[in-house]
Amino acid sequence: MSNPLVRRLEQFTRLSAEDRSALDRATGNGARQVAARTDIIREGDRPNGTNLVLSGWACRYKQLEDGRRQILGFLLPGDLCDYQASLLREMDHSIGALTPVTVTSLPRTTLDDLTACHPRVGQALWWETLVAHAIHREWIVSLGQRDAAERIGHLLCELLLRLRSVGLTRGDTCDIPLTQADLGDAMGLSTVHVNRTLQYLRGAGLITLKGGVLTIPDLCALMDASLFNPTYLHLHREGAQFDANE
Amino acid sequence: MSNPLVRRLEQFTRLSAEDRSALDRATGNGARQVAARTDIIREGDRPNGTNLVLSGWACRYKQLEDGRRQILGFLLPGDLCDYQASLLREMDHSIGALTPVTVTSLPRTTLDDLTACHPRVGQALWWETLVAHAIHREWIVSLGQRDAAERIGHLLCELLLRLRSVGLTRGDTCDIPLTQADLGDAMGLSTVHVNRTLQYLRGAGLITLKGGVLTIPDLCALMDASLFNPTYLHLHREGAQFDANE
């Protein structure tokens, strides 16, 4: 199977063979297993480099003093955890594994060499970061304006499209290893209400979700119901002007 | 008065005299007036460069098809509108003026020259972008977990600290040229409930807000009541290792 980071970055620009092999070298060693429900990196840490998710699901989250937890985003294979953290002195949020996760650490020096010798890769890494932030903006819209059914429908659309972009779907079906409590912590809803909302979406024929397997039989219908506009995912090879010419 | 962008970037790192004068040159010409309640840049635009707010208040926002509007963040003097937009093909949100605003446009070539010749400035510009995104993450927490009083209290703390960092406060007082509808669109609340919440905060002695003038007599008290932790604003000269040595 191909390197998930390569697959991810090629959403942005076509990479050359040298770009790809440099990425393979950079991500090929030091893979690390992280158990489900443990932290990959914690608020206050000062990472020296960045972590890359190779397999499994993780999430960014913040915890308030009184225990309330807000999930800020989900990290899928090929996603970088903290590419930007070296400029900000310390992490202002944590990243935790939701399933067993394989991560590899890209030291700062490796990143610097990579971006210096392969400018296309450097561009693509920033693109990856900026798309993550575009997703954050869309979550603000969800949390501020959409009701429970729209929020969850919107999130499921996002996850299906993101998984599809890294080859982790089977047609209109994909694995969603999230508990209803996770969905609630992400969308600002109680577990009970997530449950009721999922039943509503099932009853409306918009989704099936059972045993961690999601199917969206009519994606357009769910997108309409959730006011979902996919442009914020920037999935259509934005950086064609940087394409390797081969 | 000093260049607000210089003032802003010096939150991150001490700039050299050359850095500052290069910034002054880059931002010194082509200032443009934008009327209140009009757009500076619109979703779908493909900006060639970036806009800088010199004076006045603006906001990022997204509008859903059915008219609901979500404000994503407030732009104060010294803030960049779209430093990252050139990598993403088009704007996925709009930026509108809330008051009369002065903006100046930094063309891409100017930015490239600036960052090539003044690496400290390049670092600082990315820092500015990353702090904006850290603020977005904190808003997700507000919208997902905090109730109305906490949300508004938290936002007012944020605005006071950000204004203070660019010298736009008078002690514990500052100007907040936002309508209650604006506050509602930002915090996902109806205008009526914003009004009731402000009255609650006033009644609790946590704020006074009248005629666009905000006073927070006891900032610590409001921060406690709002579960406000200022680290996400990254206001304490993170980039000291890049300081100009002069």
Added chain:
DNA sequence: CGGTCCCTTGACAGCCGTCAACTACCGTGG
């Protein structure tokens, strides 16, 4: 077989939205 995690269900309460009307303020123009 007991325990744990996750999902599900029902009853009830409360935060917050909607609707509508009213006030205050301000600039404009007759």
Added chain:
DNA sequence: CCACGGTAGTTGACGGCTGTCAAGGGACCG
């Protein structure tokens, strides 16, 4: 000078979306 209109703020009544609490069921596992 005052009528007028528009914007922003305020208030009350009412309803609904969503949270909380509590209990029960099913799947998996040691």
